[in-house]
Amino acid sequence: MTRPPLFPALIILLTAHSLFAQPRHWPGDARGERLIDSLIRVMTIDEKVGQLVQYTAKGRDSLPGPSVSAEQGELIARGRIGGIFNLWGATATRAAQKIAVERSRLKIPLLFGLDVIHGYRTTFPIPLAEASSWDTAMVEQDARVAAAEAAASGVNWTFAPMVDIARDPRWGRIAEGSGEDPLLGSLMAAARVRGFQGGDPASYVSIAACAKHFAAYGGAEGGRDYNTVDMSERTLREVYLPPYKAAVDAGALTVMSSFNEIGGVPATGNHALLTGILRNEWGFRGFVVSDWMAITELIPHGVARDTLAAAALAFNAGTDADMESGAYRLFLPRLLREGKVTSPLLDEGVRRLLRVKFALGLFDDPYRHSSLELERSTILSPDNIARARDAGRRSIVLLKNAGGLLPLSKNIRSVAVIGPLADDRADPLGPWDALGRPEDVVTLLEGIRNAVPSSTRLLYARGCTIEGADRSGIALAVEAANDADAVVLAVGESSAMSGEAASRSTLDLPGIQNALVEAVASTGKPVVLVLMNGRPLSIAWAEAHIPAIMETWFLGVQTGNAIADLLFGDYNPSGKLPLTFLRTVGQVPFYYNHKNTGRPPVDTSKFTSRYSDLPSSPLFPFGYGLSYTTFDYGSVTLSPEVIDTAGTVAVDVRVKNTGTRRGEEVVQLYVRQDVGSVTRPVRELKGFQRIILAPGESRRVEFSLPARDLLMYDDSMRRVVEPGTFTVYVGTNSRDVTEGHFKVRER
Numbered sequence: 001m002t003r004p005p006l007f008p009a010l011i012i013l014l015t016a017h018s019l020f021a022q023p024r025h026w027p028g029d030a031r032g033e034r035l036i037d038s039l040i041r042v043m044t045i046d047e048k049v050g051q052l053v054q055y056t057a058k059g060r061d062s063l064p065g066p067s068v069s070a071e072q073g074e075l076i077a078r079g080r081i082g083g084i085f086n087l088w089g090a091t092a093t094r095a096a097q098k099i100a101v102e103r104s105r106l107k108i109p110l111l112f113g114l115d116v117i118h119g120y121r122t123t124f125p126i127p128l129a130e131a132s133s134w135d136t137a138m139v140e141q142d143a144r145v146a147a148a149e150a151a152a153s154g155v156n157w158t159f160a161p162m163v164d165i166a167r168d169p170r171w172g173r174i175a176e177g178s179g180e181d182p183l184l185g186s187l188m189a190a191a192r193v194r195g196f197q198g199g200d201p202a203s204y205v206s207i208a209a210c211a212k213h214f215a216a217y218g219g220a221e222g223g224r225d226y227n228t229v230d231m232s233e234r235t236l237r238e239v240y241l242p243p244y245k246a247a248v249d250a251g252a253l254t255v256m257s258s259f260n261e262i263g264g265v266p267a268t269g270n271h272a273l274l275t276g277i278l279r280n281e282w283g284f285r286g287f288v289v290s291d292w293m294a295i296t297e298l299i300p301h302g303v304a305r306d307t308l309a310a311a312a313l314a315f316n317a318g319t320d321a322d323m324e325s326g327a328y329r330l331f332l333p334r335l336l337r338e339g340k341v342t343s344p345l346l347d348e349g350v351r352r353l354l355r356v357k358f359a360l361g362l363f364d365d366p367y368r369h370s371s372l373e374l375e376r377s378t379i380l381s382p383d384n385i386a387r388a389r390d391a392g393r394r395s396i397v398l399l400k401n402a403g404g405l406l407p408l409s410k411n412i413r414s415v416a417v418i419g420p421l422a423d424d425r426a427d428p429l430g431p432w433d434a435l436g437r438p439e440d441v442v443t444l445l446e447g448i449r450n451a452v453p454s455s456t457r458l459l460y461a462r463g464c465t466i467e468g469a470d471r472s473g474i475a476l477a478v479e480a481a482n483d484a485d486a487v488v489l490a491v492g493e494s495s496a497m498s499g500e501a502a503s504r505s506t507l508d509l510p511g512i513q514n515a516l517v518e519a520v521a522s523t524g525k526p527v528v529l530v531l532m533n534g535r536p537l538s539i540a541w542a543e544a545h546i547p548a549i550m551e552t553w554f555l556g557v558q559t560g561n562a563i564a565d566l567l568f569g570d571y572n573p574s575g576k577l578p579l580t581f582l583r584t585v586g587q588v589p590f591y592y593n594h595k596n597t598g599r600p601p602v603d604t605s606k607f608t609s610r611y612s613d614l615p616s617s618p619l620f621p622f623g624y625g626l627s628y629t630t631f632d633y634g635s636v637t638l639s640p641e642v643i644d645t646a647g648t649v650a651v652d653v654r655v656k657n658t659g660t661r662r663g664e665e666v667v668q669l670y671v672r673q674d675v676g677s678v679t680r681p682v683r684e685l686k687g688f689q690r691i692i693l694a695p696g697e698s699r700r701v702e703f704s705l706p707a708r709d710l711l712m713y714d715d716s717m718r719r720v721v722e723p724g725t726f727t728v729y730v731g732t733n734s735r736d737v738t739e740g741h742f743k744v745r746e747r
């Protein structure tokens with residue numbers, strides 16, 4: 001069955017272009033394809049369909065963790081299940097695998113999937129936090145650690161990375177992604193895929209990645225989870241699709257289709273997306289798994305009358321595997337008999353599944369990922385914990401430091417540690433914490449205790465709970481603040497307030513936390529506000545009244561130590577915001593790479609594109625983040641100043657550490673196409689570099705900007721570099737920049 005592509009003309013055009021790299025990392029390809037051919041030749045229809053069926057483990061009996069149920073065991077033995085998820089532990093996964101490879105007719109090993117999003121047991125900072133490090137090497141390393149821990153436990157497939165661009169902080173899943181920028185998002189996506197899969201997915205410390213949620217799940221209207229997505233093809237292609245493409249190019253073995261519709265076509269039944277773009281344009285050779293029950297959700301979406309129709313729609317669109325809905329198990333055989341799904345298409349889906357199993361090395365050793373010994377030595381190892389601490393401190397963004405309040409001296413006599421998150425052990429794990437456990441978490445209070453000498457008095461007061469309305473603890477908190485030389489005040493969200501199905505209609509601090517902040521600030525003591533949350537919150541009052549503010553997101557098991565490293569100067573902050581911090585929720589959507597409009601905002605001019613009751617700027621711009629030292633940027637030099645459409649400009653700037661501490665800076669490069677055949681963003685990130693400078697040291701930072709980085713979709717949706725003038729901005733964030741100009745001429 002063929003369906004009209006979403007954007008027919010473009011798909012033909014882009015298929016003709018060979019812009020799209022083929023995925024790599026398919027080791028042993030020829031041998032694998034032969035093996036797969038030989039299996040497909042002998043498989044019955046039920047066995048073929050079985051490979052496409054994925055269920056969550058339903059038994060909770062004898063083992064310490066979950067296990068497959070007796071009924072699932074029977075289905076596995078009959079070759080009716082290809083993968084199990086939410087099953088972990090070397091013992092449990094071995095037991096299930098044994099059924100598949102010893103009792104089933106064809107002995108095809110199982111996949112074991114789990115949401116290993118930011119760590120397995122060693123919980124790292126949430127993805128949005130790690131994106132704030134702008135450190136792709138670190139992000140890759142951390143995904144490697146997560147993969148090794150998960151693999152030891154028998155998990156061979158993670159439902160990560162989530163690479164959805166998000167421009168709306170009300171959306172709870174913004175915590176799981178890398179923010180609002182397509183380039184940063186793409187680099188993070190590729191780093192995570194490399195980390196999970198390693199150079200060789202068949203290694204016993206690698207697991208298969210799953211780029212999700214394809215596509216544009218983050219574009220939900222109103223920031224409400226699962227909601228409708230409706231955007232122009234230009235925005236889809238230029239802003240939302242690049243990170244998925246980057247994940248596929250990095251070799252992601254699997255992709256997950258998303259819950260949402262796009263312009264009337266739900267992603268899980270969207271042939272143009274799953275077959276047109278993903279397979280035909282990008283050359284993706286792995287398999288697509290639906291999101292949880294997303295196939296039967298085609299019924300409430302209103303594009304399928306019943307489960308039979310939903311299965312046909314999803315499968316023919318290109319959704320190979322069915323997560324949990326059971327639609328394929330129940331109806332694919334019948335659809336085949338009735339000719340509504342063809343046998344070559346079924347074989348192709350099975351081939352993609354088996355290819356991933358082959359790439360993971362499961363046909364050579366189905367137990368390679370389940371090792372009691374490695375489980376003991378790898379999971380939560382001192383090395384992994386040390387990495388989590390380093391990741392934690394690199395993920396923190398220093399938003400304000402008036403009068404150089406930070407770092408605090410370790411010889412400080414007393415510190416009041418206040419707030420509902422100050423001694424919280426569970427919430428710092430963040431959403432999707434896999435096997436993370438509160439008892440592994442170092443709280444902020446403990447981290448501070450670890451950092452200061454025993455002579456320093458610590459006064460702790462919770463003040464209030466995260467969401468409650470009880471004000472009775474505020475007086476004690478004020479008392480503690482009054483008794484101390486400085487205050488560290490930890491406020492924010494619970495982990496359950498972000499992640500899936502956790503959209504919010506306001507970005508305010510929940511509960512009565514604002515009252516706590518105001519009461520503590522009114523003591524006049526020096527206050528450091530430590531924010532823990534899964535999204536940027538509206539903190540305009542705090543920004544105006546509190547001298548020092550740190551955005552720490554959710555940092556995982558080493559939360560307290562990582563924050564204390566910054567509080568007391570053992571680490572000089574280097575994080576930068578991967579999204580725009582708004583003044584209030586009313587500004588949504590507000591992202592740095594917006595269009596200029598015909599009436600760009602001027603706060604003093606009524607008839608411009610602005611709100612009458614707010615400044616037009618964000619609270620903190622994309623790319624923003626302070627250090628304990630200061631960096632000075634010289635002027636930008638471009639050479640040559642005129643290139644053709646195949647040329648490259650060298651962008652050069654001198655950066656100097658003008659402060660008194662060694663510091664790390666993320667030097668950012670943005671470009672604007674001054675005039676185009678269509679409107680262009682006011683600036684777009686085109687590169688960044690991390691440098692470390694000693695006090696007084698200066699360094700020339702060079703970027704090479706090839707014309708292909710200027711590719712855009714023109715007024716006929718052709719992907720081209722348009723001749724014309726361009727402005728280059730280099731700086732410490734997307735707002736504070738120095739600029740230069742160059743020209744592109746026809747070749």
Ligand code: BGC
Nearest residue numbers: 115159212213256291292500
């Ligand atoms: C989420 C996915 C997740 C899946 C399996 C779904 O509800 O949307 O991101 O991978 O569940 O847990």
